[in-house]
Amino acid sequence: MMDRKNAAMISKQVGLTMIELMIAMVLGLILTAAVLQVFVGSRMTYSTQSGLAKLQENGRFAMEYLTHDIRQTGYAGCAQGTTVVNVIDDGSGIKDTFDMDNALFALDNAAVGLSYDTQTVIPGSDVIMVKYAISGNTCTIRSHDADNGVITCQADHVFQKGEALVLSSCGEETTAIFQQTNVNLNNGSTTTIEHKVDASLSPGNCFQTIGEDTDCTANVADQQEFNVGDTLLELASYRYFVANNPFGEPSLWREEISSVAVGGNITLGTSARELVEGVEDMQILYGVDTNNDEQPEKYVDAAAVGGNIDDVIAVRVSLLMQSNEEGVVQGNQTLRFNGANRVFNDGRLRKVFTSTIALRNRM
Numbered sequence: 001m002m003d004r005k006n007a008a009m010i011s012k013q014v015g016l017t018m019i020e021l022m023i024a025m026v027l028g029l030i031l032t033a034a035v036l037q038v039f040v041g042s043r044m045t046y047s048t049q050s051g052l053a054k055l056q057e058n059g060r061f062a063m064e065y066l067t068h069d070i071r072q073t074g075y076a077g078c079a080q081g082t083t084v085v086n087v088i089d090d091g092s093g094i095k096d097t098f099d100m101d102n103a104l105f106a107l108d109n110a111a112v113g114l115s116y117d118t119q120t121v122i123p124g125s126d127v128i129m130v131k132y133a134i135s136g137n138t139c140t141i142r143s144h145d146a147d148n149g150v151i152t153c154q155a156d157h158v159f160q161k162g163e164a165l166v167l168s169s170c171g172e173e174t175t176a177i178f179q180q181t182n183v184n185l186n187n188g189s190t191t192t193i194e195h196k197v198d199a200s201l202s203p204g205n206c207f208q209t210i211g212e213d214t215d216c217t218a219n220v221a222d223q224q225e226f227n228v229g230d231t232l233l234e235l236a237s238y239r240y241f242v243a244n245n246p247f248g249e250p251s252l253w254r255e256e257i258s259s260v261a262v263g264g265n266i267t268l269g270t271s272a273r274e275l276v277e278g279v280e281d282m283q284i285l286y287g288v289d290t291n292n293d294e295q296p297e298k299y300v301d302a303a304a305v306g307g308n309i310d311d312v313i314a315v316r317v318s319l320l321m322q323s324n325e326e327g328v329v330q331g332n333q334t335l336r337f338n339g340a341n342r343v344f345n346d347g348r349l350r351k352v353f354t355s356t357i358a359l360r361n362r363m
Helices: 004-012 018-071
Strands: 083-086 104-107 127-145 150-153 164-169 174-179 192-194 231-244 250-262 265-277 279-288 298-300 312-322 333-337 340-344 350-358
Touching: 018 127, 018 231, 018 250, 018 265, 018 312, 018 350, 231 265, 231 279, 312 333, 333 350
Parallel strands: 083 174
Antiparallel strands: 104 127, 127 150, 127 231, 150 192, 164 174, 164 231, 231 250, 250 265, 250 279, 279 298, 279 312, 312 350, 333 340
């Protein structure tokens, strides 16, 4: 049997003393704090890496869009460096959207309130507009009835009524811009394309005839018959700018040709769409060839280019990209952009992307 002394000792050992409990709590708090520190650090590292990955992806996409279109500036099929005849005129003149004579448009530091298609450009950012013939869908001419304004292609085409088309003369080096006027009931089921005057189209063609001396403004019509092997392509016109999207985030936008059909009437205009989110600023320099050696002697902004836009043979684009998430960066971040240091402290990660693009059709 257990004596009273041993029983008393056992009863005194039941439970923890206050000191033991406090020591256990302190040790537990230390371990919890260490785990939390590791968790917070890991979470911050993950957020930074995730934000950087998205930022780099957005920057790459934005540069791919810009590079693809800027590189093709002025492409007009087989006719290069030629006379451009444009009959897309409703009486108010050739709109810059369809003006292949000015294949490159540059604007430095957008003013407050400037907008395209209801989208307000972020003040101080640059704007660039390029025009070229899209080489994907092509009609190679079999015959041209200039008197009746009818072109016959060597194969079925996919062009639709109202589209702006580029007719390229390889032998006589003439480029003609017009709106297609015939109706294709089934896409790709016909080989004919017409360039007549049609009241159901806007802006419409000022003349049915197209030739080297055609001038809508001067009311001069000139007729030229295009030859077998000449090409017909779709006109691309893209204006790039930076504006806020509906969520208040800065993005890269592209204004492009669009058509609206109401009843039997078709109106060619423009519409802008958001391409890439997170583009906070866009600054552009233009490489000018001053001695015709097909090398840029200097890179200047659009204001310094002035009337020498035809001498530009390269474009250097710099994009300031920001992450969508806040709290990715602790403290200040300093970046050099557009020749100056810029300091940011809103917790967003930023990175500068720069690319120099050669204008192939000017070299």
